Amino acid sequence: MTGPGASPAQAHPFEDGLGQRPANHVPLSPVSFLARAAASLGDHVAVIDGARRLTYAELHARCRRLASALERSGIGRLDTVAILAGNTPEMIEAHFAVPMRGAVLNPLNTRLDPATLAVSLDHGAARVLIVDADCAALAGEALARLGRRPLVVTAGEAALPGAVAYEDLLAEGDPDHEPAGPADEWQSLCLLYTSGTTGDPKGAVYSHRGAYLQALGNALAFGLAPDSVYLWTLPMFHCNGWSYPWAVVAAGGTQVCLRKVEPAAIFHLIAAHGVTHLCGAPIVLTMIANAPPEARVPFAHTVRCATGGAAPPSTVLRSMEELGFRVSHLYGATESYGPATMCLPQPDWADLPAEQRYARMARQGAALATLEALRVADPATLEPVPRDGTTVGEILLRGNTVMKGYLRNPAATEGALGDGWYRSGDLAVWHPDGSVEIKDRAKDIIISGGENISSLELEEVLTQHPAVMLAAVVAKPDPIWGETPCAFLELKPGAAVTAPEILDFCRARLARFKVPKAVLFGALPKTSTGKIQKFVLRARARAE
Template identity: 75%
Template sequence: MSMMETGPIPAEAREAGLHPFEVGLGRRPANYVALTPVSLLARAAAACGARIAVIDGSRRFTYADLYGRCRRLAAGLAGRGIGSLDTVAILAPNVSEMIEAHFAVPMLGAVLNPLNTRLDPATIAFSLRHGGARALIVEAEYAALAARALGDFAEPVLVVAIGETGIDGAVPYDSLLAEGDPDYAWVGPVDEWQSLCLLYTSGTTGDPKGAVYSHRGGYLQALGNAVTFGLTDASVYLWTLPMFHCSGWSYPWASVAACATQVCLRKVEPAAIFRLIAEHRVTHLCGAPIVLSMIAHAPAHDRVPFPQTVRCAVGGAAPSSTIIRTMEDLGFQVTHLYGATESYGPATVCLAQPDWADLPETERYARMARQGVPLATLEAVSVADPATDAPVPRDGVSVGEIRLRGNTVMKGYLGNPDATEQALAGGWYRTGDLAVWHPDGSVEIKDRAKDIIISGGENISSLEVEEVLMRHPAVMLAAVVAKPDPTWGESPCAFLELKPGATEPADQELIAFCRERMARFKVPKSVVFGPLPKTSTGKIQKFVLREQARAL
């Protein structure tokens, strides 16, 4: 019997030459619902409503509480005129309200824009303008920063204040919740490709670029992280990673997908980390290498013993063997991840293989430092020759550019089609990171194609720092490169060539000059004066300066 004889087919379908699998099997409300991370909270509230979802200091919220608060916030924002695809920015530390915003704003079909609290007012103002913010949720600690960023806005912005901010006209967060309906009937996106979040990346030149996430991508990244990191309903996740960074690598959604408990932490301090791990039996945390360094080098009086093993995921520069060894001795199991703002955070994971346990310690730590293989929800990773686009051999020697493809790659950069096309050309997201591909399929970064400095998990554009330095009246040329830093992984090191006849400024004068014009984490920690090495065409030879910086 042929396939066309397996059942009755309408005459018009038969005449059109349609296959049985193309007839009467379309999408219906019963078999197709657009993916959205908001549904993860609805499910968690129904399945485990009495379970503690969030611990924030003395505050405790069950999943039923969290769902009700999110619905109230969504309804309150809607009542104030916020609607579909409006941008709602938030400037806050890792508090419960930050988690709530990750569900309430998408409930409206609006777009959440978590802002980096470490940035200067001008950069915050740029992000608010570029993203078209209709509302700004701000926590009291960052009231002054928000006020300066909003200083010359012509268009009115709804300001929602968490705590006492002193900002004129601000609506108290709790009052907005009181206005809202805990049974607010939110409707998911009609199209799962609808924009969900806007995350600004520091980039390498010019203004920040706004990476746009979709509901589909957020949902899948949440599940990918939950599976990769082994989250379950018995897990307790500690917020040592800023939620403004790639929406906390999607862990506000991933934790809820697993019905885990999230423990908020306003400020990353070793004593607080150890105390909360012991008090709440924390099982998982994420962070930049600086977080591991702080934990590993915590003084004895800050350390509190705990019986459980804590899984610790680290992104950015690979942790040193000394850090990994110390973390293991303290009761942490370290997993290395790799990704970018453009890939919703983690895109690859270093999966430990059974035979690693038999390797010498040095070799085992070297394997653990690899960037690894794709998360289950990423379609593919490739290491390709930038000149030919052909994959390099998986020999652990040939160098190429890491490229990513899948549903957890950004939609593109808001209002920047040229940058979007450049980043996503040829069917891959081009990371700009150079790596080798090992026979087991894992990738390992060898160098950075662009002169980005990764300090404490933050990307710093060398060109941006150079531009500020060259505003100094004594500086003629500036070149900034990464210098290895035992605390931050890398730190900016500035090489300066002075104008003829200029007096050499004191290091502290230059640092103070920079601090007035950029975020503190971007300020050079080392300054070297002298002629800069150049090619015959006058191009500064940064590879020479990198070697000099390593020797300092």
């Protein structure tokens, strides 16, 4: 009934008097995981760093001290706190203490050059820079390029002019400090710069809500529990370590710090601490699989290993299984808080021939439980492609675990999110079971004489050669065919092979039009997270 004399609109019984209250609505934030773990698992070891141990009660107190000290230093809501450190306890503490203060954490890539770091510090408007001793020289060069100087806090034996020692700063803080939490769960939590595989890094911004859900999605998919021991073989500066600093704490597990990824150290820590889980780029798996016998330490249990990026070659998957690792392949991006999908083995795979089983394992899988929607779609229409395992489309993502956008870059934000989906730029097929399988980056498909050639297919074949450790294939301009495949190979230590031998190997396994027309040898350029920088290789191919 409307018009004069109408009764006021009545609220629906399921809404009337049932609004949000402090008792039933709290903004989601990964900070809450630590308070819960400290309350219920206070004496449980939270962090292992060499001979050092931190219980959950100690970790919680240190994080509250740091949050309190930042507040006393004038750091307010949405101020940026940058950190330049490896996989250290201070990096874990920053993941909780900075958002406790309501500030924005900006983990910086420790393998970048000083000029790029200075640009990041300036673009992110960092008011504090926490520096580990191993990064002091790099930080000093970056700071010298800034027109202003943030508060510099040094951990360990770092020496930088005017810096405050990390432990001295903590001593000023209150271990009983009670953080207020975010005013809203959409509040910005982290600033992550993309790793630079395209040569155009951008600052992705995460929310408290997204980080909370991503951590729970990872813990569920990876099977984390209080008896889990997680080894840090993935840089924590990369997508917040795929949100595992929060995920492990949510599960009440133990984190083992590792500053430098070396096969001997990995095997030693697995055996010494009963490591159950680790993550890393395919290059990490390649290092483990090709570790010399003297670097290997036997262990009796199975270690779950998650890897992202290009699918590991079947030879690496086979070697990892033989060494006691169970590999799960992931897919994601900085823009999706790290993993968005995971390939989980199905019971019937055990009966498949080895090569078919490895091909299934190399798929990128299905969406994590906390991702709202996944689609493989026609890039022009955004309509889903058939789930036939053949039709190629672009991977699109939607949900709470997609970034808020790019800092101070509305055009790039609109380009990535403006169609109602996050457009990944990755080309894949959709299988009948709902799993996706990446075929290539859109820019990495090689179109030769009108035929599409997948660089990933060629790389899989090339890495089957016993002398090849890593392979990358890019398009090389050709006056007749438009483009032809150019292969760049990094050989195993002590191995030798010629280009004609590689081409003969490929001819026996590939259609003739797919065989590379050029083969080049040498170390492959990689990002700090082990991803091969194909934009560098494309430039080399054009110059050849």
